Amino acid sequence: MNPILTTKNLSFRYRNDEPLFENIQFSIRSGTLTALIGPNGSGKSTLLRLLSGTITKTDGTILLNNKPIDLFPVRERIQKIAFLPQNIFPIFPLTVFEIVAMGRFPRKPILTRLNPKDYEIIEQCMNIMNLKPLENRLYSELSGGECKRTLIASILAQEPEVLLLDEPLAGLDLPHQIETLQHLHELTKKSYTVVIASHEINMVTRFAEEFILLSSNHRIIAHGNAENTLTTDNLSKAYNASFWVGTHPLTKGLLIEIKQEKNS
Amino acid sequence: MKQGHNTTILIICISIFLILIPLSIFTGYEPISPLRLFRAIQQNDPTHSALAIEIVLFHRIPRTLITILVGTALSIGGVTFQALLRNPLATPYTLGTSSFASLGAYIAYLGMNSFLSFIPNKYIPLSHLFAFFFAIGEVLLILILIKTRPKLSATLLLLCGITLGMLANAFISILRYWATPDKLVFMERWWFGSTQVLGYRSLITVSIVSIPAFFLLWSYSSALDQYTFDTEIAQARGVNIAKLQTHLFIIVSVLTAVIVAETGPIGFVGLIVPHATRYFVGSSHRRVFPYSAFIGGSFLLFCDILARKLFTTEIPIGIITTLIGVPAFLYILFGKNFKEWMT
Numbered sequence: 001m002n003p004i005l006t007t008k009n010l011s012f013r014y015r016n017d018e019p020l021f022e023n024i025q026f027s028i029r030s031g032t033l034t035a036l037i038g039p040n041g042s043g044k045s046t047l048l049r050l051l052s053g054t055i056t057k058t059d060g061t062i063l064l065n066n067k068p069i070d071l072f073p074v075r076e077r078i079q080k081i082a083f084l085p086q087n088i089f090p091i092f093p094l095t096v097f098e099i100v101a102m103g104r105f106p107r108k109p110i111l112t113r114l115n116p117k118d119y120e121i122i123e124q125c126m127n128i129m130n131l132k133p134l135e136n137r138l139y140s141e142l143s144g145g146e147c148k149r150t151l152i153a154s155i156l157a158q159e160p161e162v163l164l165l166d167e168p169l170a171g172l173d174l175p176h177q178i179e180t181l182q183h184l185h186e187l188t189k190k191s192y193t194v195v196i197a198s199h200e201i202n203m204v205t206r207f208a209e210e211f212i213l214l215s216s217n218h219r220i221i222a223h224g225n226a227e228n229t230l231t232t233d234n235l236s237k238a239y240n241a242s243f244w245v246g247t248h249p250l251t252k253g254l255l256i257e258i259k260q261e262k263n264s
Numbered sequence: 265m266k267q268g269h270n271t272t273i274l275i276i277c278i279s280i281f282l283i284l285i286p287l288s289i290f291t292g293y294e295p296i297s298p299l300r301l302f303r304a305i306q307q308n309d310p311t312h313s314a315l316a317i318e319i320v321l322f323h324r325i326p327r328t329l330i331t332i333l334v335g336t337a338l339s340i341g342g343v344t345f346q347a348l349l350r351n352p353l354a355t356p357y358t359l360g361t362s363s364f365a366s367l368g369a370y371i372a373y374l375g376m377n378s379f380l381s382f383i384p385n386k387y388i389p390l391s392h393l394f395a396f397f398f399a400i401g402e403v404l405l406i407l408i409l410i411k412t413r414p415k416l417s418a419t420l421l422l423l424c425g426i427t428l429g430m431l432a433n434a435f436i437s438i439l440r441y442w443a444t445p446d447k448l449v450f451m452e453r454w455w456f457g458s459t460q461v462l463g464y465r466s467l468i469t470v471s472i473v474s475i476p477a478f479f480l481l482w483s484y485s486s487a488l489d490q491y492t493f494d495t496e497i498a499q500a501r502g503v504n505i506a507k508l509q510t511h512l513f514i515i516v517s518v519l520t521a522v523i524v525a526e527t528g529p530i531g532f533v534g535l536i537v538p539h540a541t542r543y544f545v546g547s548s549h550r551r552v553f554p555y556s557a558f559i560g561g562s563f564l565l566f567c568d569i570l571a572r573k574l575f576t577t578e579i580p581i582g583i584i585t586t587l588i589g590v591p592a593f594l595y596i597l598f599g600k601n602f603k604e605w606m607t
């Protein structure tokens with residue numbers, strides 16, 4: 001499959017700071033679920049922000065459909081790439097419907113109202129995430145899982161090609177993690193490309209096809225399928241800790257555990 | 265929010281205006297009933313009818329209209345600043361514009377017949393002129409200050425504005441300390457705020473600024489929804505945060521400068537009306553702007569009628585807005601829907 005997002009010699013540093021990324025290269029294949037794995041502070045969020053365009057790279061190129069992303073008009077770019085930050089901070093109460101409807105923003109010319117087609121898409125997105133019964137509930141009154149579903153529905157309403165999600169599993173219990181991943185996995189079958197950053201390695205390996213492993217010093221250690229990427233060696237390098245990688249007795253997938261350090 | 269619900273609120277708003285406007289025109293120190301006005305117009309006798317017609321035409325009507333506009337402007341200013349500063353306690357005065365306007369007015373009062381008498385003040389009172397230019401001066405100062413920072417944040421803007429406001433208040437204290445009792449009376453009057461106007465100059469000035477400002481702010485509704493939901497998502501959806509913040513800050517500051525220059529710092533409208541509006545129609549700015557304009561305009565007009573009617577002598581409108589505003593605000597805060605609007 002062709003790459004939808006490619007970075008070449010991507011470098012980035014926050015203003016007046018040490019460089020965070022230097023010459024990062026990878027490509028994300030269209031229609032896959034890719035997981036960014038790595039320790040805290042390895043730059044997973046920053047990488048997603050760079051791809052989403054909310055922060056600007058210092059150097060290098062990001063290609064979207066083989067065309068430098070800078071050459072896209074802003075409006076076209078934001079219609080193709082949707083980004084969901086890890087935490088959001090709404091200040092006023094909004095209903096689930098209103099939040100999903102807000103996803104139409106990049107698609108609507110200024111000063112236009114929602115038309116029947118918009119309502120249809122909002123409806124569809126709510127149905128995909130099973131939100132119809134919660135339509136008129138306030139976001140502040142939802143559970144953690146319902147919040148995540150609402151937010152994912154909201155960015156789906158943007159009709160993007162690529163969804164970048166920062167820690168979509170954080171704060172969710174096991175069934176909801178599975179449910180969210182299932183939803184995301186199904187989206188890839190509908191030709192969406194999904195990139196997530198996550199700490200839930202074992203959960204993610206059950207659904208993601210591609211893995212990008214980042215190390216604590218902001219380098220890409222490995223990139224590829226689970227078996228070749230998430231090896232004991234690679235994980236140890238990335239996290240500066242010893243890992244044990246085996247086969248899950250029930251799912252036959254990967255099972256990754258950290259080795260308990262001896263008390264000295 | 266369902267369509268039927270919207271229509272109900274709209275009908276209520278319009279009927280409130282239809283009651284309040286005539287009430288305002290026939291309320292005041294000089295008793296003018298609709299009958300007296302009707303007779304005065306019919307008689308066409310310059311000696312007898314002149315007073316009633318003149319009072320209605322040059323006092324009551326402009327006063328009624330300017331009160332509505334000021335209520336509207338302060339409310340939409342409050343809506344915008346609460347969103348812009350991402351702070352439910354913000355008002356159009358939060359960033360110090362009104363303090364600087366007051367400082368300007370006080371300097372004008374002090375120097376009116378002495379060191380400032382060289383400035384022509386035939387068309388616009390000196391205090392209004394000074395209030396406006398001091399307020400605009402502060403806005404420019406904030407703009408210069410925030411340009412030195414690489415990234416503009418709501419908190420930075422908030423702290424910058426509050427600090428400058430304190431500075432203006434310190435100067436105000438000095439001026440009040442120096443002022444002679446006859447000047448202090450002027451200052452007190454200014455401080456309370458009043459929509460008592462003579463003729464149409466103030467009304468025209470306020471209209472020229474507040475009507476375009478309303479439509480301009482309204483056009484930012486969707487972007488403001490995104491911005492108040494989450495700044496990062498807003499950015500990923502193509503909202504230029506820095507540009508939005510700067511535009512809104514300038515629009516509301518100029519609006520506030522003109523309003524305060526013409527009527528003094530009338531308090532509380534800009535804080536309570538936005539919250540009351542969200543309580544009724546939800547948080548979507550596309551609805552909040554027009555409805556807060558309606559509610560703000562009618563609320564201030566209602567307060568102005570009370571200010572004229574409540575006691576034998578007129579009391580400042582700013583006191584009434586607070587007297588009514590505080591219990592109403594507390595009701596919303598501690599009423600049954602508290603959880604709904606405070607996240």
